[in-house]
Amino acid sequence: MCLSLIEKKRRQLIELAQMYGFSAKETIQCSQELDELLNKHLKEAVLFHKEKEDKPCTT
Numbered sequence: 001m002c003l004s005l006i007e008k009k010r011r012q013l014i015e016l017a018q019m020y021g022f023s024a025k026e027t028i029q030c031s032q033e034l035d036e037l038l039n040k041h042l043k044e045a046v047l048f049h050k051e052k053e054d055k056p057c058t059t
Helices: 003-020 025-054
Strands: none
Touching: 003 025
16 A cells, blocks of 8 residues: 555645535545545555564574
């Protein structure tokens, strides 16, 4: 997951919240999209670390 996509969505969320308010449908939709990106990133990070731990030591 590209962190720049997460950052771009975060900036968009801030902009929408300032423009329309926190409870506007546009803001909520963007917030949900950011949540999805963050969840994907977290899952990828966990899998990466798990795979790294599962590899046998070769020293």
